[in-house]
Amino acid sequence: MLDLLILGAFVLYSIGSGLHARGQASHGLDEYFLAGRRLPGWQAGTSMAATQFAADTPLLVTGLVATAGVFSLWRLWIYALAFLAMAFVFSAGWRRAGVLTDAELAEVRYSGRGVVALRLLKAIYYGTVINCVVLAMVLVAAIRIAEVFMPWHEWLPPSVYLPLQGLVVASGFAVGDSITGLAPAVAHTNSLVSIVLILAFTAAYSITGGLRAVVRTDVMQFALAMIGTALYAWFALDAAGGLAGLPDRLAALYGSDAAARMLSFTPPSGGEVLMPFLVLIGLQWLFQMNADGTGYLAQRSMACHSDLGARRAPVLFAWLQVFLRSLLWLAIALGLLVLYPFSPADAASPGFAAARELTFVRGIDELLPPGARGLMLVGLLAALASTLDTHLNWGASYWSNDVYAGVVCRRWLKRSPGPRELVRVARLSNLLIMAFALAVVVHLGSIQTAWFISLLFGAGMGAVLVLRWLWERINLQAELAAMAASLVTAPLLLFLLGTDPEREWLRLALMALVTTTVAVLAALLTPATDDATLGAFYARVRPYGWWRRTARLCGEDPRAPLRALGRPLIAVIAGTLSLLAMLAGAGTMLFSPSGVQSLGSWLLVGGGLALVPLWLAPLLASPARR
Template identity: 35%
Template structure:
């Protein structure tokens, strides 16, 4: 499909803007580690919140949503909607703790909370494992989305796509560091959101669709429109609702939805002006991520079931696309080929923006681990600030190149999503409790990390490849099994190994001032009064958390009700949204 002159102008202008931002921020970013990886710790909440949501507004996210909707209907999105609970827990409980800690990366937390060789091992290993290996997996899955978009919309091959996107992203990320990434995210989010909304409006107006009302009445969508799974289908509601809401949100680690915060979300919070800005940034992120963005993607995914009802329809429409790329997650970019000149350029620029935003964040985040938590900590403690910046740029380049090569071997975004869920299964509870329970130690974290990886390898690869029973076992049961084994394993190790030394725990209490209900024995042994290290009101934080959950779900489902023409339900959801928003506003001085 060819692009018109206007389309090329729009895309070219976007590329020039991103490169320009990288150039103007390069000088300041080069001053040292804090400037390059933390933007000088002086970022406002609104800019950080938009940056967080822009990062998760990845080009592979609408593809993933299309895959989910086509396979499991709208209610299938509960597999990621459930993560709102851990997001709100981070907003009102953990954001202030991260910012208060004063650390430079979330991996530095290990040597603040734990001591000795175990803490050092954790920091070094996870710097390599998360910052490089695991990060490459994420980057490759994002690039896979770019490959599918370019193959269906531009006719570009996988190698061409990867090379072009990688070079443009590297220019502004390597030059400007996190400041460049965050500022670019602001423009990229605006373009991405505008593009997705306009694309949905245009596609609904296609003659094949006939408008929103006609789409909702199509028999092909029977059972696909429900916001909740069919409760007469036991497997559906267990897999799509019960497990995500009852277990997954607190038990599974997933990038961008880490229980207790972490990763690039923690990086943004550590870059905030103060604790209040950290919490408000996380709140804005969760509102936009779950409450604002999903419906344009969902509507386009539903429309795709009319125009491309199955994979054969996609194959017929795109005969030159490699068979390995043909899957349900290709339906989203396939629908965008119907857009007219001008709008096509804007939407394509929005997808490129989403793609590059995620890539740049993961590159900078991964490089920060490699530099701060591995290179500086274990190889060159005496490294100068300029040397650290130089190494950050080198690691950024290396991670991008390896991820680009790996992307050429992947086939499906949902497979990557499920694999990542399984690898992180069972570790979430530890990440929540380690801030509040003195008994958790470095051995607990090492056990959780190793057990979850081995269990994921067994349940996702070794057993299914060798035994029919395991190959036929539904993914949600594998997830539950992984959670159970990993959680039991790290709890057992916790009680079989000695706790951290009191001096480590007391220092943690003094610096972070966490809620002390899980540190009472430490306080008693060291004759410390809890009043000496006051923390915020935990009951008000939990109240705000659940108010936030209801507020965002009300926004999400209220939008759906209005789209579906369900007036009464829409009014009720709107009322719930307003009520819970008022509750949070009145609690703001107590929880931020």
């Protein structure tokens, strides 16, 4: 009964938030997608963290720890560098640009005939292709969780269930093999019912209330998800024999050498593993489609009430995402290695990563008592909903603002659409995004494999997205060239090198080299963006970096933009080192064998604390505009 009350309260609060925000959201796209640009920074940052706390992420972490050990999580932790670069270098620029989507930025930043085409292409590529792949990954995780806890074939009467099953069989809908041994027709029907209900619940408030409702529910959803995760970590470690003896129990199961590798926060010393690892963490944070915050991170920054709020939001997000949540997920993943051991033969099997991902769901069912299990399930539903609502809202912003308003109405029909008309299109666009995501779901297997592929496709755009803020010479042709090179190179690399995780570093390195070279050559060999466009962008955004000529045209010191980059870069570097040092220090104190954790752990924590003033100062007072 308590579980049902918690679930009911969560559902009512979320739907109530959507209804409460409906009136304001209906006034126009700024209200619908940016909450009137009045969000406090802490709400925006918590919403970012809630969105990243998807149902698929803890499953991904569980699989990574089992397949490659704790050090493989640096693949996720290195994103702290991108998050903090977003905070100190790009977030205020996004807000000052005055755009509603990152695709719209193309018309503010570039000139030339292809600007509209680029805006349209980015709206479709990011808002539909990439966005729906991410949504599908989240829905695959939801299916795996729902199969265990939502047996619709037992709950629904035969008069209702059997016609649904017949419809599913006739349509050919399939989402992979059952994880609990159900017949395919039953498993696929249960999955479809679960997906439809989850999407209907999420759409009920996100479509109605827009970003304002999304953020309000995200804050509550994040709190629920964190409480549930903390309880899961407690019970998992308790069932595994407690935290203190965890290294010894892993050594007894897998051998001392294997256990040491599992628990190590540093990669093995052998060059065969070390070089690929260094390539991945050295490139991955930059060569990805959100390198400058493009996407829902930029949307949250643009929605903040001030430049200072826009800076604070990604910093809060980084600490919640990388530090706090990682320690809880790590405790769960290591506890599950003890409770559900595997053999070397299991590790060599093709479906090992997907099987280990599922132990996260199995642990919830078998380890948690009724009250805690209900809270964890509500937490996972909250995490799932917070990701779905963001990606639906964000994806719809492209279709309504860029495709419909920017191209169809203003360019083709030569008319300006009304604000309420655009909101209606935005709400319908949510349904379009959901339909595309469902179509992708049936083609996904392991979450880890899908994540690797999405990283590869996004890698081609990272460098040019960052450089467009820092270097005035980046132009329309550079971004188009990078996108074209990415779309051509990614399938070619997948065909030649496959999807083997061991070759991922090579795929990523080749993708980064090819696309960055193409983009820089295109920028240097094609006409520059015209002076009027660059001058207007510079005056509005006040970018950092290599803007010497534009600054001179605007009557300012040409050295000022590059000089101004110094303090933000110091804050980014200090903030990243502080966060990662404290994470590694706390992690080794908690999870490493007793001989490893002593002095080094304390030095890491102390060094992280000593760096705090260098990145905290810019967040306490808004710096003067140049």
